[in-house]
Amino acid sequence: MSVVSVQHxxxxxxxxxxxxxxxxxxxxxxxxxxxxxxxxxKTTLLKNIIGLLPPWSGxxxxxxxxxxxxxxxxxxxxxxxxxxxxxxxxxxNSLTTAENVAIPLEQHTDLQPQLISRLVTMKLALVGLKEAxxxxxxxxxxxxxxxxxxxxxxxxxxxxxxxxxxxxxLDPLISANLDRLICSLRDRLGMTVxxxxxxxxxxxxxxxxxIFLEEGQVVFVGSVKEAKSSGxxxxxxxxxxxxxxx
Amino acid sequence: MKTILEVxxxxxxxxxxxxxENISVIYDESLKHLKQVIRSVVxxxxxxxxxxxxxxxxxxxxxxxQAESRSLTVELTGISEKIEKALEIFSLKEEKKKSRVSExxxxxxxxxxxxxxxxxxxxxxxxxxLGDTFIYSLQGxxxxxxxRKGEFLNQSMLIGxxxxxxxxxxxxxxxxxxxxxxxxxxxxxxxSIYVADLIAISMTREMGPIMTAIVLAGRSxxxxxxxxxxxVVTEETxxxxxxxxxxIKYVVVPKVHAxxxxxxxxxxxxxxxxxxxxxxxxxxxxxxxxxxxxxxxxNALIFKDxxxxxxxxxxxxxxxxxxxxYYGFTVKGGSEGVGRSTxxxxxxxxxxVVLADSILGLIFYFGxxxxx
Numbered sequence: 001m002s003v004v005s006v007q008h009x010x011x012x013x014x015x016x017x018x019x020x021x022x023x024x025x026x027x028x029x030x031x032x033x034x035x036x037x038x039x040x041x042k043t044t045l046l047k048n049i050i051g052l053l054p055p056w057s058g059x060x061x062x063x064x065x066x067x068x069x070x071x072x073x074x075x076x077x078x079x080x081x082x083x084x085x086x087x088x089x090x091x092x093n094s095l096t097t098a099e100n101v102a103i104p105l106e107q108h109t110d111l112q113p114q115l116i117s118r119l120v121t122m123k124l125a126l127v128g129l130k131e132a133x134x135x136x137x138x139x140x141x142x143x144x145x146x147x148x149x150x151x152x153x154x155x156x157x158x159x160x161x162x163x164x165x166x167x168x169x170l171d172p173l174i175s176a177n178l179d180r181l182i183c184s185l186r187d188r189l190g191m192t193v194x195x196x197x198x199x200x201x202x203x204x205x206x207x208x209x210x211i212f213l214e215e216g217q218v219v220f221v222g223s224v225k226e227a228k229s230s231g232x233x234x235x236x237x238x239x240x241x242x243x244x245x246x
Numbered sequence: 247m248k249t250i251l252e253v254x255x256x257x258x259x260x261x262x263x264x265x266x267e268n269i270s271v272i273y274d275e276s277l278k279h280l281k282q283v284i285r286s287v288v289x290x291x292x293x294x295x296x297x298x299x300x301x302x303x304x305x306x307x308x309x310x311x312q313a314e315s316r317s318l319t320v321e322l323t324g325i326s327e328k329i330e331k332a333l334e335i336f337s338l339k340e341e342k343k344k345s346r347v348s349e350x351x352x353x354x355x356x357x358x359x360x361x362x363x364x365x366x367x368x369x370x371x372x373x374x375x376l377g378d379t380f381i382y383s384l385q386g387x388x389x390x391x392x393x394r395k396g397e398f399l400n401q402s403m404l405i406g407x408x409x410x411x412x413x414x415x416x417x418x419x420x421x422x423x424x425x426x427x428x429x430x431x432x433x434x435x436x437x438s439i440y441v442a443d444l445i446a447i448s449m450t451r452e453m454g455p456i457m458t459a460i461v462l463a464g465r466s467x468x469x470x471x472x473x474x475x476x477x478v479v480t481e482e483t484x485x486x487x488x489x490x491x492x493x494i495k496y497v498v499v500p501k502v503h504a505x506x507x508x509x510x511x512x513x514x515x516x517x518x519x520x521x522x523x524x525x526x527x528x529x530x531x532x533x534x535x536x537x538x539x540x541x542x543x544x545n546a547l548i549f550k551d552x553x554x555x556x557x558x559x560x561x562x563x564x565x566x567x568x569x570x571x572y573y574g575f576t577v578k579g580g581s582e583g584v585g586r587s588t589x590x591x592x593x594x595x596x597x598x599v600v601l602a603d604s605i606l607g608l609i610f611y612f613g614x615x616x617x618x
Contacts, residue, residue, distance in 0.1 A: 093479070093580020109266045111301060112273050118304040122336045136579050138479065156266065157299045188335045 001028045002061075003160055003192040004049060009058035011041075011048050018044045020216040022058070026209075031186055031193040033203045035238065036213035042196045045213070046164055049194070050084055051075050062160065080108050083153030083191075085163040089145040091137040097124065097148045098133040104155045123151040127181060143174035147181070154185060160192045161185070167199040179205045200239055212238070250294075251275055256285040258309075261294030264302030273305065280312055288313050293324025302329075303336040371576065376568050378494050379502055386499045392491055397500035405466045405501070406508030410515070413461050417516040420453055421445055421523025429532050438532040442539050443546035445524035450551040451558075451610075454517035456603055459562035462509060463595035467570040470501055471591035474574025475584040483575070498571045502564070509563035510556050517555060554610050561606065562599050569595045 004026040012018040018041045026032040047053035101120045124130045127147040167175040212220035249262035251272040310320045483493040528534040573591035
């Protein structure tokens with residue numbers, strides 16, 4: 001069953017077309033990786049799906065609901081069930097780790113402060129950062145910031161998690177740990193994950209399915225194993241050259 | 247599905263979804279009933295729970311914790327596989343055992359002690375920065391290595407030239423108002439001419455240096471703090487250090503040199519324009535002729551008055567630049583932290599300027615004899 005379904009999506013900036021008739025599906029409780037070289041349209045696609053950028057044409061369905069025609073309040077309601085891990089964490093620097101994680105809980109639920117505080121501790125414990133609750137983002141390492149951002153993204157127990165370049169700027173060990181954490185959250189919480197990446201080791205570790213983009217078009221859909229022997233020159237080179245680089 | 251809480255003395259039964267949408271409905275009610283329990287064992291029956299999320303686990307744990315704080319034991323019954331899995335994923339019980347030490351509460355006395363300790367550390371840090379700034383500033387006069395090229399002139403323009411119009415305007419108005427207010431009293435005794443003495447002495451010894459310092463704290467001090475704080479937040483100072491450059495020498499010293507030169511100049515200007523303000527009142531309102539007014543000013547002022555004002559202007563300038571740099575380097579947090587540091591810098595600078603003025607006033611007063 002598809003949690004996210006994109007059909008014939010066209011999108012871009014001003015009059016520059018970035019995505020050309022893209023169609024893809026992300027299955028429930030699967031980790032789908034969207035791959036491609038820089039500038040191929042991965043982040044534009046993500047922005048379209050999470051509603052930060054309106055598409056030119058086409059259809060985007062999340063949990064079976066068409067989002068391109070959705071009013072903002074309805075989309076915001078849907079967003080309660082979607083978590084997004086941004087490339088640089090996007091934590092609010094003036095708030096502590098715990099305050100950052102508490103934002104969605106305070107804004108989107110009417111839970112009592114005691115329960116919110118307990119939930120924040122739970123989510124930080126899930127990403128192994130319970131002791132860093134009172135730290136400011138500037139006092140955390142890059143990997144820790146990403147994990148806090150992940151705790152914030154899963155604060156509302158979303159069924160769908162988007163990760164934009166989770167490995168970017170991290171060393172291989174921390175990157176591998178973060179990948180394991182994403183897999184474990186998928187397994188334990190039953191989340192569907194859509195991950196944007198150009199890190200081959202990361203994709204090999206976590207993905208159930210990959211979607212390869214090239215110049216705004218889907219050129220391959222399948223498993224990592226299938227991609228390596230797909231006969232598509234750029235896809236094979238991507239995996240060959242990207243091996244060992246985070 | 248709506249969540250319902252049924253309570254029969256010490257038996258609590260929950261029916262429906264135990265999730266973030268429904269918990270707040272039963273939370274307060276459950277605590278209210280818990281307070282009325284008189285038996286030592288409370289039963290929380292979860293057999294009617296259809297679905298649970300992390301908020302549900304938080305609710306169960308909070309319920310148990312509230313009960314334990316009343317010396318009650320909670321018996322959880324009707325735990326389905328779903329609930330067990332959720333408890334296993336989210337429960338903090340194991341975590342709590344691990345971090346029991348970190349959860350100790352601070353008592354009032356401890357809090358005072360911690361505040362004093364932090365306060366003392368801040369004072370030490372401030373004086374260390376002052377020391378570093380002083381040494382690097384002296385070094386920087388001879389050895390320009392490690393300092394940003396052209397920054398001295400740039401800062402002199404920013405601190406000095408650009409502040410000139412506002413300092414001139416404020417000083418003129420201060421001189422004007424002081425003359426107007428004092429003339430009302432002096433006229434009664436036929437001593438209007440002494441307005442010139444009064445304003446000349448007050449502008450040189452007090453108002454000139456202090457008004458200049460306040461404008462500098464508001465204009466330049468805040469700019470120093472926000473510039474340095476932004477550099478710290480965006481790790482530019484770390485980048486400088488990694489390139490073998492001392493951030494104090496590179497960023498602060500040119501400002502120190504510039505303010506050390508321009509602040510006394512601005513102060514002298516403030517003194518002159520303040521006296522000019524009183525001159526306008528003297529000529530137009532009090533009817534004093536130009537020549538006697540100036541003669542009175544010259545007779546009233548002695549060289550020590552000007553030196554006093556200049557010494558103060560040096561001290562005030564150093565306060566402004568050091569406080570600005572201190573708050574810049576000790577910024578915590580991101581963009582909001584920069585704002586907080588900037589505000590704190592201006593407030594502290596003005597307070598320290600007034601404090602230093604009082605101390606210097608006492609030193610000059612008792613050091614020079616009562617006539618001073």
